[in-house]
Amino acid sequence: MGACKRFAENARKTGHLVAFYAFLWPQFRFRVPNITFDRQNTSKSTPPYRIAQHVERRLLSWVIASTAFLFIYIALNGMFGPPRPADLPADGPDGQGGDAVAAVDPDVPPAEDAADPDAADSEGDGDEPPRPSEASWQTLGSFDPESGYRMLVYLNSRGAGIERIELTERKDNGRLKYRRVDVLGGYAGYMALQNLPDQDGAVVHVIGPGTPVALAKSLQDGTADGLQPGDIITAMQDLPVVDYQSYEAALTEFKPDTKVTLSVERGSQTLQFEVTLTEHPLDLIRLSSRGGEDEIVGNLDRLSCLLTLSAVGKRELKETDRELPSLPTQHNEIWDVVDQPADIGAAQTASYRLPVSRQALRRMEAGAVDLIHRYTLQPESYLVEMEVGVENKSDEAQQLGYRLEGPNGITLEGWWYSNKISPNFGGAGARDVIYRTQSDGHVLWGTYPLIKEARDKTSGPAKLLFAPQDSEASRQLSYIGVDAQYFTVAYIPDGEQPFDQYKRAAATLVADVSALPKHKERAANTSFFLDSQTAEVAPGETLMHKVQMFAGPKQKELMAAHGLSDAIYYGWFSMIAKPLQELLHVLKKYVVQNYAVAIVLLTLMVRMLMFPLGRRAAVHAQKMQELAPELKKIGEKYKDDMEGRLKAQRELQQRAGFNPLSGCLPMFIQLPIFIGLYRCLSVDIELRQAALSPSLQWCSNLAAPDMLAYWGDWMWEYFSGRGTGWLGPYFNILPIVVMGLFLLQQKMFMPPATDEQTAMTQKVMSFMTIFMGFLFFRVPSGLCIYFITSSLWGIAERKLVKKTLPPKGEGDLALATSAGAADTSRNGDSGGSKSLGDRIRDRISNEPPPALPPAKRKRPNLKKKK
Missing domain, CATH: 1.10.287 (Helix Hairpins)
Incomplete structure (x- = not known):
């Protein structure tokens, strides 16, 4: 079926x-002329085709x-073709294939602690430490604009990894500096909502400081303000909440700054809270299943920055394995929370410790060890400082090592329309792995090569970046991270010296490649891991390393301060794009305070500098119209002589002082500017989220299509799909305006057709203009503003220049055409008997006839003779 x-x-x-x-x-x-062949009458020759x-x-x-x-x-x-894979459930896939890593789904509480397969044997063992039965969430930073933090980090004790990072930096007006540009609805705060198996509602697990739900006003006397972990949300206004999906859907019905009432069950009480919604912050790191419209089938939920043992005793983790096979998983184990975050306004730290199963270690002939993972966040910083290591808890020295995974689930905003620039010929994905070593320099491994490598292998990482047998220079790591179009999350060393404690690095896919749709491969979830050098650790000592994780925007000064300048790549046109970017910043900062108007001013400046060339193009366009009848005569005269026709055309153009290529000069000069502006919109973080006007909801991001209206719910998937459609899920008005102006210019300034062939060419040009409008339907709105301004200037320029041109039939062009006519009348069909110099001298000796006034000139008869 x-x-x-x-x-x-x-x-x-x-x-x-x-x-x-x-x-x-x-x-x-x-x-096409009718060509017949009569076998009976061969004396009648067939006219040549x-x-x-x-x-x-x-x-x-x-x-x-x-x-x-x-x-x-x-x-x-x-x-x-092969059928699409069946859609996986929203909570993640039931299984995994190939190189897919184990999925971690915090939305579904486990039925039992998925830890030690030998738990029954270890019960009652005195040296086996007790384990927590339920996971907990911790936060670093705050959503409060007065707190001084630039991000809000959500941590999960199941795996001691990062579940979510939101950028909370504010502008001078108090609005979020980096928000979700694809979400127009309000935001109440991330609560790690989970569905309940036996009743309707969504249970709250964490409340971020300063979020709207933390500041929610209680509508009951005697109840403290703010929601709490353990509350069950059952309704929003009049909309029922049966699960967290319905809660997310209800939020889309309300705009930012709207006040909504949440109905909450707390124990046996039913409470109501008034919540003032805000803009949706940019969730720089998130679980794949919480991506909203950007959720991609095949991408797996997995916490970021997970830690596991890579070496203990005589066992060492192979590059093809995710964890040591003889040990219970440390990724899904619930870690002990050692240190809780401090008060808001100071450096906050959250520490985790995991005593690895003593029974399993004894079977491996290894001593007791503890894994340690510590996170610290400073105010006014985009750095999450991490301390990771392994402590030897045994009485003897041991060979120990660890594996530290990288971030994953980086933001996917605009993956279906954006054009990320790559130094590789294979192109870039929405999330690519970047790194820099002393020997290789800056390297980008794109999503597409990673998918190809993963499909070609049966196990192991998608791409090994360096290994223990490589040279020391190949293992001197300056940074490694996951790169999106406008944001980067990367590990950098704590200091100026590069990492030297890691022997192996590999890029990986956090996705089931067998379930990943072909047309959405660009949005595959990517990450990496680092294996530390194995070291001998004395009893009671710890193998500990410091790592800093940068998680922020690709702003030039900020990236340079953290040694990540190479992540900002403009491509071959950087020499043009960078000056244009600086000029736009100057215009916006000191002149107009709006990037859309700055683009208009930039376009006007370019066209004003090109005015002499524009006037020359207009002059040549008029000459072309006047030469059209003469060129037609030459074509009729030299029907069978291509060489003679070209020679006669060149002579006519030389006499008229006409160069057919000079009219293209303005276009060739504008082309680098057009490409440079396109690169600015694709790279410059300042142009992202810049609106055409603060009062307009559409065209709120000059680096994206204007998105006037959403039609993805009724338009054919073939045209409106994300990654599949030609047009995208939004109707954009600015490309239609651009296409209309192009057609208007053709109609106003294209010379009238002199024959059927010319008319055919003009129709082809009109058709190609419409076709190009479909191809450029998803270009950034800032680029459309450039085209609109340039087209309007061009129309006004041609109208103005036309009034300053000499009347038709006067000057050198009239001399050239009348000379050609006189030569033809004197020489008959053999008009090429005299040289060009002789024909010019003959014409100079005779006075040219007086020019007719424009009212008495006759236009050529374009009607076909019957």
Whole structure:
């Protein structure tokens, strides 16, 4: 049934394409001369088929046929290609394949502690420390703008990893400096909501300091303000909350700064709280299943910065394994919370310790060890300071080591429309692994090569970056991280010296590649891991290392201060993009206070500097219109002589002082500026979240399409899908305006067609303009503003320049055309008997006829003779 539905859907799409081309084809009126061959009468010669007259038509036929073939191929590939993998449940996949790592789903509480398979044997053992039965959440930082923190970090004791990082830095007006640009609804705060198995509602597990739910006003006397862990949310206003998915859906119905009432069950009481919603902060790190519209089937939920043993006793972790096989998993184990975060306003620290199973270690002939993971966050900082290590709790020295995983679940904002620039020919994904070593320099491993490597292997990491057998310079690591378009999360050393304590690094996929849709591979979840050098640790001593994790925007000064400048990459046009970026910043800061207006001013400055070239282009356009009749005569005269026709055309153009390529000069000069501005919009963090106007909800991000209206819920998936559609899930008005202005310019300034072939060419140009409008439907709105301003300037410039030009029929052009006519009348069909100098001297000896006034001039008859 699924194959039949897929066939019917694609057949419908293909039918629309065929109907479109069936409508379009007759509009071009192809006319091919009738060529017959009479076997009975061979004395009557068949008129020759003149290829030169129809080469333009054949080119047009090839363009249309190729485009139709491309569309039909895509549709047929959907019909007969392999079926899409079945959608996985929202809580994550039931299993994992290939290189997929173990999924961690904090939304579903485990039925029992998934730790030690030999727990029954260890019961009653005096040296086996007791373990916590339930996970807990801790926070570092605050959402409060007065706290001084730039981020809010959510930690989970199950695995002692980072579950979520929100950027909370504010602008001068109190608004979030970095918010979710794809979320228009309000935000109440992250609460790690979980569904309940036996009743409706979503249970709260954590309340972030300074979040709207932490400041919620109680509507009952005698009840403290703010929600608490353990509360069960049952309704928002009049909307019921049966699970956390319905809670997220209810939030989309309310805008920021709206006050909503939450109904909460606390024990046997039913309470109500008034919550003032805010903008949604940028969740720089999040679980894949909490991505909203950006949730990608196949990406797995996994905490970031997980720690595990890589060496103990005689056992050492292989690069193909995630954890030591003989030990219970440390990733899903509940760690002991040693230190709770301090008060808001000072450096906050959260410490975790995990005593590894003593029974399992004894079976491995190893002594007792504890894993230690400590996080510290300073105010006014984008750094999460980490201390990771292994403590030897036995009575003898041991060979110990650890594996530290990197961040994953980095923000996916705009992955379906953005154009991330890559130094590699293979292109970049939405999240790529970057690193720098002393021998290799800055290296980017894109998502697509990682997926290819993962599919080619049966086990192990997607890509090994360096190994113990490599040279020392190859293991001198300056940084390693996951890079998005405007943000980076990377490990950097604590000091100026590079890392030297790691012997192995590898890039990995936190995804099930077998379930990852082909058209969404760009959004695959990527990460990495580091294996420490194995060292001998004395009894009671600890193998401890410090690592700093930068999690912030790709702002030039900020990245340079942390040694991450190479992560900002402009590509081949950096020499143009960087000065344009600085000029835009100056205009915005000192002149207009708005990047959209700054782009308009930049465009006007460029066009004003190009005004002499624009005037020359207008002059040549008028000359082209006046030369059109003469060129037509030359074409008719030299129908069978291509060389003679080209020579006559060159002579006419030389006499008129006309260069056919000079009109293209303004376009070639604007092309680098256009590409440089495109690179600015794709790289510069300051242009992200810059609005056309603060009062407008649409066009609120110049680095993205304007998103006037959402049509993804009713438009065909073929056109509106994220990653699959040609147009995207939003209707954008600015590309339509750009396309309309281009067509208007063609209609206003294109010279009238002198024959059927010219008319055909003009129709092709109009068709290609419409087609380009579809291709550029998802370009950044800032680029559309540049095109609109440039087009309006061009129209005004041509109108103004036209008034300053000499009337038609006067000057050198009239002399050239009349000289050509006189030469033709004197020389007949053999008009090439005199040299160019002789013909000019003959014309100079005779006075030119007086020019007719414009009212008495006759336009060429364009009607076809019947």
